Amino acid sequence: MRVLLVEDDEPVAESLRRGLLRYGFEVEWVTTGAAALADESPYDVVLLDLGLPDTDGLDVCKALRDRGDVPIIVISARSDETDRVVGLELGADDYVSKPFGVREVIARIRAVMRRMQPRVPEASASAPGPDRYGPRLTVDRKAARVHLDGEEVSLAPKEYDLLAFLTEEPGALMSREQIMEAVWDANWFGPTKTLDVHVAALRRKLAGAITIEAVRGVGFRLVVNEDTGAGAPGPEEGKASGQGDDKASGQGDVKASRQGDGKASRQGDGSAS
Ligand code: CA
Numbered sequence: 001m002r003v004l005l006v007e008d009d010e011p012v013a014e015s016l017r018r019g020l021l022r023y024g025f026e027v028e029w030v031t032t033g034a035a036a037l038a039d040e041s042p043y044d045v046v047l048l049d050l051g052l053p054d055t056d057g058l059d060v061c062k063a064l065r066d067r068g069d070v071p072i073i074v075i076s077a078r079s080d081e082t083d084r085v086v087g088l089e090l091g092a093d094d095y096v097s098k099p100f101g102v103r104e105v106i107a108r109i110r111a112v113m114r115r116m117q118p119r120v121p122e123a124s125a126s127a128p129g130p131d132r133y134g135p136r137l138t139v140d141r142k143a144a145r146v147h148l149d150g151e152e153v154s155l156a157p158k159e160y161d162l163l164a165f166l167t168e169e170p171g172a173l174m175s176r177e178q179i180m181e182a183v184w185d186a187n188w189f190g191p192t193k194t195l196d197v198h199v200a201a202l203r204r205k206l207a208g209a210i211t212i213e214a215v216r217g218v219g220f221r222l223v224v225n226e227d228t229g230a231g232a233p234g235p236e237e238g239k240a241s242g243q244g245d246d247k248a249s250g251q252g253d254v255k256a257s258r259q260g261d262g263k264a265s266r267q268g269d270g271s272a273s
Contacts, residue, residue: 003109005029006036006060007049007075012098016047019102023168025109033060043070045109048092050076050083058083058090065091071112075100103169107182110165131167134224136209139167146206153205158183162198166212166222175219 003020007013008031017027030036033055046064050057061072074087077098084095093112096105130140138147144160146153161183176192199212199220211223
């Protein structure tokens with residue numbers, strides 16, 4: 001996924017660039033509006049600072065929008081609500097206020113991308129095969145499929161989205177707001193009860209392979225269990241039949257022939273969205 005970062009503030013740009021690289025994004029960094037508009041190569045998303053040295057970022061936003069439908073996320077130190085409104089009116093897809101964390105930006109990028117290309121993203125050629133979390137769990141982000149001990153786990157769409165989000169950075173504490181925003185809606189202001197329901201479902205379906213810790217008053221943290229669960233006192237769903245024979249060796253084409261038998265057939269529970 002290619003990101004065009006338009007930002008004249010070097011420390012901000014540098015930390016953002018590093019963070020994005022860590023998450024597997026390719027980043028092209030320019031410091032002026034002119035350079036941003038001169039760059040005609042295709043991008044998956046543009047991160048656009050409003051306070052640029054040569055031109056108003058809002059003009060750049062409008063010019064980019066006139067040119068095509070690349071998602072634009074405005075980043076700005078201006079806390080002025082007018083900027084936000086005008087930015088969105090000029091065609092920006094989202095808005096992040098400085099200071100911000102890299103994770104917040106990533107969450108917004110993903111939310112915007114999800115709205116652009118609903119379900120399976122095609123632009124993820126940089127991510128071959130499923131991602132592996134510990135010895136038991138794999139998440140195939142291309143196919144949006146999850147395997148536990150080599151068998152496909154049937155997840156409701158939002159359960160999958162939640163798992164995909166939490167596994168982006170195992171061990172990191174994600175606030176309820178971050179999660180709601182990334183998984184449900186970019187402008188979520190309501191209650192977050194549905195989040196608890198989905199967390200409970202993931203805990204049940206993936207018991208033993210991961211732990212989702214609740215941090216009171218803040219949010220959740222996903223921890224990958226590194227043991228095979230063989231000797232562990234497995235919670236009832238931890239014992240899958242194919243356990244231990246390591247047939248899911250990261251190939252991604254593990255056949256999910258067992259789907260629908262018993263444990264994987266809970267789809268639909270708690271999928272209030
Ligand atoms: Ca600036």
